[in-house]
Amino acid sequence: MHELSVAQNIIEIVTDFAKKNHAKRVMEVVLDIGAVSGVIPDNLEFAWEVSAKNTIAENALIKINYIEAKAVCLDCKKEFNLDDIYSICEYCLSTRYDIIQGKELKVKSIIIE
Amino acid sequence: MCGTCGCGQSDDQITIRKPGEEVHHEHNHDYNHEHEHEHDDDKHSHHHHHHYKHDHDHTEMNHSHDHDKEHHDHKHNHDHDHHHEHDHSHEHDHSHSHEVKVEQDIMQKNDKLAERNRGYFEAKEIFSLNLVSSPGSGKTSLLEHTIKELKEEMKFFVIEGDQQTMNDANRINATGAPVVQINTWNGCHLDAEMINKAVKKLEVAEKSVLIIENVGNLVCPSLFDLGESKRVVVISVTEGDDKPIKYPNMFMSSNLCIINKTDLLPYVDFNVEKAKEYATRVNHHLEFIELSVKTGEGMDKWYEWLRKNK
Ligand SMILES: Nc1nc2c(ncn2[C@@H]2O[C@H](COP(=O)(O)OP(=O)(O)O)[C@@H](O)[C@H]2O)c(=O)[nH]1
Ligand SMILES: [Mg+2]
Ligand SMILES: [Zn+2]
Numbered sequence: 417m418h419e420l421s422v423a424q425n426i427i428e429i430v431t432d433f434a435k436k437n438h439a440k441r442v443m444e445v446v447l448d449i450g451a452v453s454g455v456i457p458d459n460l461e462f463a464w465e466v467s468a469k470n471t472i473a474e475n476a477l478i479k480i481n482y483i484e485a486k487a488v489c490l491d492c493k494k495e496f497n498l499d500d501i502y503s504i505c506e507y508c509l510s511t512r513y514d515i516i517q518g519k520e521l522k523v524k525s526i527i528i529e
Numbered sequence: 530m531c532g533t534c535g536c537g538q539s540d541d542q543i544t545i546r547k548p549g550e551e552v553h554h555e556h557n558h559d560y561n562h563e564h565e566h567e568h569d570d571d572k573h574s575h576h577h578h579h580h581y582k583h584d585h586d587h588t589e590m591n592h593s594h595d596h597d598k599e600h601h602d603h604k605h606n607h608d609h610d611h612h613h614e615h616d617h618s619h620e621h622d623h624s625h626s627h628e629v630k631v632e633q634d635i636m637q638k639n640d641k642l643a644e645r646n647r648g649y650f651e652a653k654e655i656f657s658l659n660l661v662s663s664p665g666s667g668k669t670s671l672l673e674h675t676i677k678e679l680k681e682e683m684k685f686f687v688i689e690g691d692q693q694t695m696n697d698a699n700r701i702n703a704t705g706a707p708v709v710q711i712n713t714w715n716g717c718h719l720d721a722e723m724i725n726k727a728v729k730k731l732e733v734a735e736k737s738v739l740i741i742e743n744v745g746n747l748v749c750p751s752l753f754d755l756g757e758s759k760r761v762v763v764i765s766v767t768e769g770d771d772k773p774i775k776y777p778n779m780f781m782s783s784n785l786c787i788i789n790k791t792d793l794l795p796y797v798d799f800n801v802e803k804a805k806e807y808a809t810r811v812n813h814h815l816e817f818i819e820l821s822v823k824t825g826e827g828m829d830k831w832y833e834w835l836r837k838n839k
Contacts (some may be wrong), residue, residue, distance in 0.1 A: 417716060418749035422635055429633045437629050447635075454752050454778035483587075490813070502774045502810040511806075512813040521635040529626035 422455055422521065423463035429523050430473050439528035442473040451485040452498065468515035475525075485518025544712045545556035547728050548695065548702040616712070639753055642721035646756025650739070656839040657739040659719075659755050662763035663772075663780060664745030666790040669697045670822045671831075672740055672761065675706040679832060683839065684737040688727045690719040690744045697742060707731055720747035721756055738839060747776035759838060764792040767797035780811045785818065785834065792821040 426445065434442050450457055455481050468474050484500035489505040490512040496505055498518065504511050625637050634640065660668045669689075676685050687708040689697040698710035698791050709731045711723050722742065741757060743750045762783040764772050767790055773780045780786065786808055788801060801819060808815055818834060820827030 418752055421718075421720075421749075423636050423750070425686075428638070429631065429635070433631050443626055452781070454780070469762055475568070480540060502777060502807060506809065511810045522575045523631040523635060525630050525632075526630050527626055527628050 417457055418466065419463040422460060423467040426464070426503050426523055427467050427471050427473055430476075431471060434463055434472050435529055442476045442528050443478045444527035446477060446479045446481065446526070448481045448501050448520040448522040448524055449481045450518040452515060452518040453467050453504060454506055455521060457482060472489045476523065481524070482508040483518055485515060487513040487515050489513045514523055518527040530688045530810045532752045541717065542714065543599075543722070544714075545709055545730055546695070546698075547709050548698050548729070550743060588749050605785055606807065616620055630730050632649055636752060636754075639721050642725060643754035643756040646721055647758075648756075649728070650758065652732070653732055655735070655737055656758075657741065657755075657757045659743055659750075659760045660749065660763060661743045661750045661760065661783070662745060662765075663768060664747075666763040666765040666768065668702035668742045668745075668763050669700055671787070672742065673700055673704055674822050674828065675740075675824075675831070675835070676706045678828070680705065680834070683835070684796070686731055686733045686737055687740045688719075688724065688731065688738045689737070690723075690742055692716070692781060693803070699719055713744055717742050717746050717751060719755060720753045724755045725747050732808050738835070747779045751776075751778040751782050759784040761785045761787060763787045764804070765791055766797050766801070768799070769773045770798075770800045770804035771807060773804060773811055780808045780815060783812065783815060785816045787831065788817065791819050792824045793824060811831050 426447070430442055430445055447460075448509060449457055449460065460480070461478060464478055464513060468476065486495060487505075488495050489510050491510040494505065494507045495516070496507065496513075496522040498513075498515065504514055504526050542835040559569045567757060646657075649655075660672070662668050672687060676687075679685075685706040687698075687701045687706050689701060689710045690713060691697055691710065692713055692715070694712075695710050698708045701708040709727050711719060711727055713719065715722075720740065728739070741755060743755075747762075762785070764777050766784065766788065769775070773786075786805075788804065791801075795800070805817055808817070816834070818827060820831055822828070
């Protein structure tokens with residue numbers, strides 16, 4: 417489960433920012449997770465529980481901004497929401513498109529004290 | 530458990546070895562194994578990323594960097610509010626708490642190292658491939674045949690990734706190509722840092738072809754850029770033709786899809802056109818080569834692809 421690596425990376429980033437800001441603890445972590453990022457929020461939340469133990473972010477509340485996927489059709493140039501990574505253009509049914517949103521994997525902000 | 534002597538080596542250490550190096554192994558691993566596996570079911574409670582001694586490069590931790598210009602304004606917030614038990618959180622005075630902007634890509638550490646690898650490969654004109662597939666699709670077989678066939682023409686170096694065995698490195702070693710084996714133990718993918726170390730150990734020559742066989746897994750390796758020039762996903766006709774939509778990220782991030790074991794097509798239900806259509810939906814840039822490592826059918830197209838892209 418690669419979400420463990422992902423959670424580990426988040427902890428490293430969060431710990432680093434917390435220390436630089438002289439935090440005693442981290443209360444909340446806000447993440448952007450794209451719908452086609454390859455990370456499953458439920459798995460990540462589970463992995464977080466395992467990984468955050470004994471870190472400054474233990475017990476921190478995780479907030480996930482789940483970012484839906486959007487694509488631009490290469491044939492009709494229109495923008496549409498991707499329900500699935502393998503869906504087709506809703507206007508012209510083309511399968512050729514570029515994903516313009518939904519691959520995000522990012523730590524947005526933390527709340528510390 | 531240690532794949533070589535069964536002594537119960539800690540599973541959270543990455544080992545990088547050349548074939549034959551295991552003889553030095555005895556009970557004196559380079560790594561200590563003082564802790565037992567905490568290995569209940571699937572919960573890998575340790576993780577190897579702990580165990581590298583990184584030099585953390587914190588220069589990028591400057592808040593103003595890395596703001597992805599993209600689309601954050603359009604996002605939907607279904608906040609998965611996750612209620613951990615905060616026994617003590619409300620006893621404190623919340624007035625001391627404040628928000629700190631972070632804006633860091635979660636994969637950035639790996640991505641930066643991957644870019645470093647990529648720069649190194651480019652400078653040395655090393656053509657590098659990251660071969661990914663489910664276990665058993667035929668990656669090692671493809672490599673063995675390719676090296677035997679093209680070794681007069683190209684200088685091959687190989688990095689083998691596997692959770693515990695040296696088998697694949699030993700198979701490649703028999704072809705005469707220099708090889709190192711990375712064992713990831715509980716880890717289910719290779720990452721850029723492992724490649725960085727393996728490349729040093731392997732002393733990859735200039736103008737060579739470096740082939741990295743990733744750990745057999747279609748999920749986890751997709752997130753980890755190794756710095757490769759091209760990513761090649763291998764599927765075999767004994768798998769489902771819906772693989773591309775079951776594991777879209779792997780197909781989305783690959784440049785070439787090899788459909789192997791075509792010799793078995795008469796005996797299985799695999800629909801090649803359907804598989805390609807699914808894969809194209811996920812990634813319309815994807816190229817395809819159908820081949821059988823066993824009979825050699827289609828191998829010439831793969832060799833052509835190597836010559837063209839190298
Ligand atoms: N029938 C058939 N079997 C193959 C072919 N290529 C590989 N195999 C077999 O598939 C099995 C797994 O191959 P291997 O190269 O170890 O797969 P890997 O796990 O992806 O490295 C071995 O028994 C191979 O002999 C092929 O083209 N046709
Ligand atoms: Mg193999
Ligand atoms: Zn369209």
